[in-house]
Amino acid sequence: MHVKGKNYRAIRADKKNKSVRIINQLKIPFEFEIIEINSYSELVNAIKDMRLRGAPLIGVAGAYAVWLACVEAIDNKNPQKFLKDAFKNIITARPTAVNLKFATCYIYNKVLIEKNFSNWENVAYKFANEYYENEIDSFRKIGEYGLEIIKQIAKQKKGKVVNILTHCNAGWLACGDYGTATSPIYLAHQNGIKVHVWVDETRPRFQGAKLTAWEMYNEKVPFTVITDNTGGHIMQQGLVDIVIVGADRVAANGDVANKIGTYLKALAAFDNKLPFYVALPVSTIDFNLKQGVGEIVIEKRSTDEVVIIDGISNKEKIQQINLMPKNYNSENYAFDVTPNRLITGIITEKGVVKANFKEIIKLKSNMYGR
Numbered sequence: 286m287h288v289k290g291k292n293y294r295a296i297r298a299d300k301k302n303k304s305v306r307i308i309n310q311l312k313i314p315f316e317f318e319i320i321e322i323n324s325y326s327e328l329v330n331a332i333k334d335m336r337l338r339g340a341p342l343i344g345v346a347g348a349y350a351v352w353l354a355c356v357e358a359i360d361n362k363n364p365q366k367f368l369k370d371a372f373k374n375i376i377t378a379r380p381t382a383v384n385l386k387f388a389t390c391y392i393y394n395k396v397l398i399e400k401n402f403s404n405w406e407n408v409a410y411k412f413a414n415e416y417y418e419n420e421i422d423s424f425r426k427i428g429e430y431g432l433e434i435i436k437q438i439a440k441q442k443k444g445k446v447v448n449i450l451t452h453c454n455a456g457w458l459a460c461g462d463y464g465t466a467t468s469p470i471y472l473a474h475q476n477g478i479k480v481h482v483w484v485d486e487t488r489p490r491f492q493g494a495k496l497t498a499w500e501m502y503n504e505k506v507p508f509t510v511i512t513d514n515t516g517g518h519i520m521q522q523g524l525v526d527i528v529i530v531g532a533d534r535v536a537a538n539g540d541v542a543n544k545i546g547t548y549l550k551a552l553a554a555f556d557n558k559l560p561f562y563v564a565l566p567v568s569t570i571d572f573n574l575k576q577g578v579g580e581i582v583i584e585k586r587s588t589d590e591v592v593i594i595d596g597i598s599n600k601e602k603i604q605q606i607n608l609m610p611k612n613y614n615s616e617n618y619a620f621d622v623t624p625n626r627l628i629t630g631i632i633t634e635k636g637v638v639k640a641n642f643k644e645i646i647k648l649k650s651n652m653y654g655r
């Protein structure tokens with residue numbers, strides 16, 4: 286997707302330099318910084334401190350982290366142990382996005398089949414790249430399926446603007462290219478359908494205000510940033526036609542874990558009889574998990590994220606301020622789970638399905654050995 290008219294992806298591997306380049310998401314929208322990462326542990330740190338984030342992108346990063354670990358393992362006295370330890374560190378970098386576990390295991394298992402250490406690096410690189418390209422293809426297809434839904438609404442509205450509400454950042458930054466929730470939006474915009482996006486700011490880290498809004502701005506899609514509490518009101522006022530969000534983990538029954546606050550939007554959409562769609566690649570589905578509500582362990586992050594916010598000063602410098610005295614009690618749940626009954630449909634690369642066990646399980650295939 287575009288940044289000042291130039292095409293980028295959120296992560297790229299450089300085979301020659303044995304490194305991975307990522308866009309530093311902590312600095313957007315104020316600075317556009319590309320960081321070069323040369324070791325698996327540095328990539329793990331980037332996932333932990335969220336320089337790189339978003340469920341599908343974390344999966345791709347996990348795949349490339351295995352590649353970097355293979356590069357490093359060759360010079361280690363005990364390559365098997367080094368790789369095994371690296372695998373454990375990568376897989377535990379963040380707990381909710383199932384893509385991380387899935388992609389990391391996939392590449393690691395491919396490497397383990399190869400008995401000759403000197404080939405590990407090539408095997409990991411080949412499969413990590415293949416995984417990434419398949420994911421990108423999935424995001425494009427999600428866009429095509431989602432476009433049909435937006436087209437129908439545009440038809441019902443006789444060509445008037447389609448108002449779409451989204452939460453957090455399920456855009457190309459969170460995926461590599463296109464995005465999940467944003468892919469149908471970009472495609473609709475490119476196809477001349479009038480769209481306008483309500484962007485939830487998404488406390489505590491503001492992925493909506495900082496990342497989604499920046500993406501929309503760069504792609505010239507009309508958008509408005511709103512505070513997280515606004516959704517219900519604008520739905521009641523008839524200012525929203527459809528809600529599309531992404532997901533971090535989907536259970537086999539269609540319950541969806543996504544950024545904290547998603548559940549409230551689903552409740553408001555349900556009460557206002559508005560379609561509520563979740564867009565995701567099949568790599569986000571945890572087929573082994575029977576239900577999401579009560580079963581998905583929710584990541585709790587540092588309360589600093591609640592207390593301290595950053596922005597740009599009058600002198601154009603990124604700076605941090607405390608919103609409240611540091612000794613106040615606060616809590617930071619990163620995700621919530623939306624029960625399947627509130628979800629109109631799940632948009633995947635294999636088509637749009639209902640959020641129930643029967644439909645979700647049909648999406649299971651032998652792809653990546655699952």
Ligand code: MRU
Pocket residue numbers: 338339340341452453454455456459460465492530531532533543544619
């Ligand atoms: O904590 P984050 O920013 O990594 O959260 C993940 C997300 O970006 C969202 O929950 C998103 O909607 C799903 S990822 C496409």
